Amino acid sequence: MIVRQTYLIKYLIHRNSIQGDSITVITFSHHKGGTGKTTSCLNIAGFLVQAGKKVLVIDCDPQANATVGLGFTPTTPGRNIYDVFLSGFEDFPITSLSEIIQGTPSGIDLAPSSLDLVGADPFLYRMENREAILKNAIETVKNRYDFILVDTPPSLGQLVINGLFAADHVIVTLDSGTFALEGVSTLSTIFGDMKEDLEREIIPDMAVVTRWGEQGNPEKPGIEQPEKKDIFTQLRDLFYKKPEPTPEEIRAREEKETEHERLLSMRAEVERLFRTVYTVPYSPQIYESQKRGLPISQYAPESAAGIVYKNITEEVLRWN
Numbered sequence: 001m002i003v004r005q006t007y008l009i010k011y012l013i014h015r016n017s018i019q020g021d022s023i024t025v026i027t028f029s030h031h032k033g034g035t036g037k038t039t040s041c042l043n044i045a046g047f048l049v050q051a052g053k054k055v056l057v058i059d060c061d062p063q064a065n066a067t068v069g070l071g072f073t074p075t076t077p078g079r080n081i082y083d084v085f086l087s088g089f090e091d092f093p094i095t096s097l098s099e100i101i102q103g104t105p106s107g108i109d110l111a112p113s114s115l116d117l118v119g120a121d122p123f124l125y126r127m128e129n130r131e132a133i134l135k136n137a138i139e140t141v142k143n144r145y146d147f148i149l150v151d152t153p154p155s156l157g158q159l160v161i162n163g164l165f166a167a168d169h170v171i172v173t174l175d176s177g178t179f180a181l182e183g184v185s186t187l188s189t190i191f192g193d194m195k196e197d198l199e200r201e202i203i204p205d206m207a208v209v210t211r212w213g214e215q216g217n218p219e220k221p222g223i224e225q226p227e228k229k230d231i232f233t234q235l236r237d238l239f240y241k242k243p244e245p246t247p248e249e250i251r252a253r254e255e256k257e258t259e260h261e262r263l264l265s266m267r268a269e270v271e272r273l274f275r276t277v278y279t280v281p282y283s284p285q286i287y288e289s290q291k292r293g294l295p296i297s298q299y300a301p302e303s304a305a306g307i308v309y310k311n312i313t314e315e316v317l318r319w320n
Ligand SMILES: Nc1ncnc2c1ncn2[C@@H]1O[C@H](COP(=O)(O)OP(=O)(O)OP(=O)(O)O)[C@@H](O)[C@H]1O
Pocket: 032, 033, 034, 035, 036, 037, 038, 039, 040, 061, 063, 065, 152, 153, 154, 173, 210, 211, 212, 280, 281, 282, 283, 284, 286, 287, 290, 305
């Protein structure tokens, strides 16, 4: 009996040291819309849960995409992260972060958002220590989680500052579109201002380039999937010369080659700017899994994007 108690005490101490001391807060950031913040947040959260970690996603975006992407329907009268941000300010009731946390089907806990959050910024600007509201709220739940992942909106307001201020690690997401790198200098200005005004230095740990190759295979431009040819087609190919390509076919091929060169030079530039860079391929399963309210770890872990998000998560696990 005594032996059993000793083991129980050891187990409790061990649990406390896992969940109490080593909480890691990761914020996904880019003020530009549609760069893959929410997608990266939810899918890394999914693989963290699969690795046995206790994970909370805090949705700080009024669009509530992370909330919906985890299969939770925002209820209008229900309390959400808006109430936490405004908790106790003027006539607002006190709401703690733990009061709004919901379980979701994937095993990820969620602090949901709603459209209410659109109205938060004017109030936040009137508060003292407004940059630390989220950080202080996280303090109250931190012994329940190994990882807290914060999804931020595509804007430059207080919600983003709060997400960055609370972070132990920052992941910058970049889409692979033509103007992908344009926002990076603005981001470094924001980080510079935070250092100057709030004495908080932000050095992004990782860039994740999303939807890589959406316009075609960036590794092999113009190379089509080999088709299986029947014997008659093979014979015809041997004896008849292929017709010359049409001007449209030539133009399409040239466009593919230009896109290939653009992507390669973008990757080189991103690798120059960030310590660690991952490129997540375009996978239709990403959208399908979001529609079902599940992370890719549960819907299609072996998809091209799933494999990369799993690799990213292996690196993220070392941050804890
Ligand atoms: N690897 C991928 N393959 C396919 N689709 C993707 C991939 N990554 C992201 N998407 C899709 O791209 C769109 C934008 O992604 P996401 O919502 O994650 O961006 P965001 O930065 O969170 O956007 P916002 O700034 O509006 O919050 C979504 O429809 C998402 O399903």
